[in-house]
Amino acid sequence: MSRHFVSTKMLFDKVLFGLVLVMLLVCSGYMTLTDNVFYKRNASNFEMDIETKNPVARTQRHTREREGEVACVVEPALTSCGGIGFASVLLQTIDDLTTCLARGFTPTVIWMACDSCGPSGPGRNYWTWYFEAINPGIENRTDTRVCMGISREYFDLTSAYRTRPGAEGKLVDFRFADMENQISSYFQPITAEIRALVSHVISGYIKPAPRVQKMVDTFYQSFMAGRINIGVHVRLLEEHVEEMTIMGQKTPKLQDFLRTTKHIMDDIKAEKADKEIRIFLAYDRDDIIASFEEEFGKDNVVHTSAFRGIEMDKRLEDKVWGRHLGDQVFMDILLMSRCDYLVHDESNVVAVAYCFNPEIQSYFVSGDASDHKRLNGQSRDSPVELFRQAVAKETRISWDQLEKQKMISLSITDPSMSGDDRQEIVERMRCFVRNVKWSRCGREFAASKRENLRALMGV
Template sequence: MVDLHKIQQSFPSKMLLKHRRPISLLSVLLFATVGCFHFAGDISYGFRAIGYTNAMVETSKPVAIHHNPRGKNESIACVIENSLGDGCQGLGFASLVLQTIDDITTCLARGFVPTVIWTECDYCGPPGNGQNYWTWYFEGRDQDIVQQAKTRVCIGPTRIPDASRPSVYLTRSGAMGELVDFRFADMENKVTEYFQPITAETRALVNHVISGYLQPAARVKNTVDTFYQSSMANSVNIGVHVRLKAGHAKEMALYDQTPPKLQDFVQVVQRLTNDIAATNSGREIRIFLASDLDEVIEEFKSKFGDNRVLHIGAFRGEKLEDQWEKRSSGQQLGDQVFSDILLMTKCDYFVHDESNVASVVYYFNPNLKSYYVNGDASDFRRLNAQPRFDSGELFRQAVARETRNLNLSNWWDVSSWAHLETWVRVLWGFLFTETGTNIEQLKCYYKNMKWSKCRNEFVRSKFASNSDMKKLMGL
C-alpha cells in the first residue's frame, strides 16, 4: 500500500523548494495585481464621485424634481429617501428617524406633501424587493401620492453639517448641523464650532411633526402597550438610557464632551427615587432601563432590586456586535430600539446622557422631565422649560426660515476655482481616508439609487436649484 503520509510530506515540500523563485514572483505579481485592481476601482469611484459632488458632499439635502405626465394630483409629492445612502453605513435607528423628521419638516415648510420610503437600511428587511420598510415601524401616510402627483420632489440621502445650508430647525446664529446633530449640551462658549443645543422650541416643533407623521405601527404599539400594562401601568416610572460602549465614548470625544460613568447614572437615579418616595408615599417606583451592556443591567439590579428594574429582551454587548453583522437581524434590532424608545416615553422621569435615542424619547413625549446626567443647572432649565410659542407659530417661523434658506446661493454658482478645489478634496477623501467610509458611502449610494423615485434625475446629477424650489413654492 502506498504510504500517503510520505507523499503528503515529500511531494509539496520538494516541489515548492525546487520552484521557490517563480512561485515567489508569481505570488508578488498576484498580490500586486489584486492591489492594483482594488486601487483602480477606488480611483474609478473617486472620479465618478466628481459627477456626484453636489449630492455626496456639497449639498446637505440634494433635491431632484420628477414630472409625471400621467399624474392627476396637483399637490406636490415630497419623497423622503434618506435610507438610500446613509442607511447602509452603520447609522443608528434613532439617527435615521431624526433625519427623517428633519426632512418631513422641510417638505411641510415648502408646502409639499411628505411621504417616507425606506428601501435599504440596516434596520430594513431583505433588499431588492421594492417594499417600503418605513411602514414596518410607522403607519404609512400619503403613500399613493407618489404615483398620483403630477410633480414629485425627492430629497436625497446625504447630509453634511454645513452652516451655509442650515436645517429648518437651526435657529441659533453660529451653530451648525441638522436635527440629528443637535445636542443636549450647550457648547457655544466651549468650542469654536458647535452643534445647536436642543431647546423647548425644538422639542415642541418636532413633537408637532411626530404627532402627525410618526405614529407607531399597530404591531409595535401592541407589543409596547402589553409590556406597559403588565409591568409599569400602576407605578411611578423612571426611564433610564445608558450607553457605555467604547464607540459612544469615542463619538463624544469628537464633540469635546466627556461621557459619564455608570455610577453617575446610578447616583442620579438614587437621588430621584428618594425624592419620588418622599412625595408619592405607597406607590411603587419602577426603573425601565435601556442599555447596550449586560453589566449595566446587573449593576442596576444589584443597587435597586430585581423587581424594580425592568428591561426588554434585547441584544447587548458582544451579542449585539454579532447580530449587527447579520443583515437578517436588522428588523429585530430595529424593533428592540424602537420598543425601548416607546417604553421610555411612557415614563414620568427620564435619566439620560447625549444620545440620539434619548433625543427621540425626549421629542416623543413633550411632558417627560429630563435629567441630563452631564448637564448643569442651565441645561436643566433649558431642557425642561416651556416653549415660548405654540406649535402653530413655531411652524410659521420654520416656513420663514426655509424661505430665507432658499435665498442662499447654489453650489454651482461659485467660481470654477472653488469647483476644482472641492473636487480635489472629494477625491482625496475618497481615495486616502483611513477607514474607507467615503468610498463605501458612495458605493452604497450607487447600489441603492435604482430604488429612488427620482432615479433618472439623481443618476444624471440633475438637481433642483433654489429657483426651481421657489417656483414650485409659488415664491
C-alpha cells in the same frame, strides 16, 4: 514662499486611488449621473465633487386627480449602509419631513434599507414595518415629485430646526449639551422650541404601526402601568466614549447613572410614599443590568429582551436581523417615552424618546444646571407658531443661498484628510451607488435640472 514636492510613489497612489473610484462608479452604472457625481483631474490629484440637489424634482404628466399638488419623497437611508442606527435614521426622516411640510409639499417616506431596517431590494419600504404609511403612493399620483437629497452628514445644508446661526449640524447631530461657549465649532443644543416642533411633527405624522403599538402596550401594562416610571438609558461602550471625547464632552461613569436614579427615587418617596416606583432600563453593556438590580432590587428594574452589548454587535453584522433589531430599539424608545423621568447621556435614541413625550423630565447626567433648565423648560411659542416660523425660514432662502449650501468639493486625496475620513466618504459613495437603484427617485437624481427647481421653489 514654500514649495511642496510630491513623490512619484505618492502621486501614483493618488492617481490609482482616484481611478479605482471612477471604475467603481462606472461598473455600478452611476457615472451617467453627471449632475450629481463627477471627477476632475486637478494637477496631481483627483477631487470628487458631489452636488446634492436637495430637493431634486421632476415634473410629471398632468393628472386630474392631484393637479397642482407636489409630492415630497423622503428617503433618508440612501447613504446609510453601515453604522447608522434606527434613531438616527428616524431623526433624519423627521428633519426632511419637516422641510417638505414647510415648503407646502405632500410628504411620503421610504425606508429602503438601513442597518436597523433590513436588506435592500426592489419595492421594499421598511417604514411601513415600523410606522403607519404616510400618503402611500402619492409620488405616482401628482403632477410634480420632489425628492429629498442624500444623507446630509457631510453636507452643510439648512435644517428647518436650526435656530443658532453659529451652530453646525442637522437634527440628527443636535446635542443635549450646550457647547457654544466651550468650543469654537459646536453642534446646536436641543432647546424647548426644537423639542416642541419635533413633537408637533411626530404627533401628526409619526404613528407606530399597530403591531409595534401592541407590543409596547402589552409590556407597559404588564410591568409599568400604575407606577411612577423612571426611564434610564445607559451608554458606556467604547464607541460612545470616543464620540464624547471627539465632541469635547466628558463621559459619565455607571455610578453617575445610579446616583441620579437614586436621587429621583428619594424625591419621589418623600412626596408620594404610597406610589410604587419602577425603573425601565435600556443599556448597551451586559454588566449594567446586574448593577441596577443590585442597587434597586431585581423586582424594581425592568427591561425588554433586546440584544445588548457583544450579542448586538454580532447581530448587526447580519442584515437579516435588521428588522428585529429595529423593533427592539423602537420598543425601547416608545417605552422610555411613556416614563415620567428620563435619566440619560448624549444619545439619539433618547432624543427621539424625549420628543415623543414633551412632558417627560430630562435628567442629563453630563449636564449642568443651565442644561437642565433649558431641557425642561417650556417653549416660548406654541407648536403652531414654531411651524409658521419654520415655513417662513424655509421659503425666504434664496436660490443663490440654496445652491451655495448644496455644493461641496471633497478631495479624496487631500493630505490633511485622515485615512479613516477618506475611507468613510468612499463607503458612503459605495452605499449610494448600491441603494440608488432601488430608490423611488433614481431618475430624478439623474435628470434633475436647475431650471425646474427654480420654478418649483419659486425663486
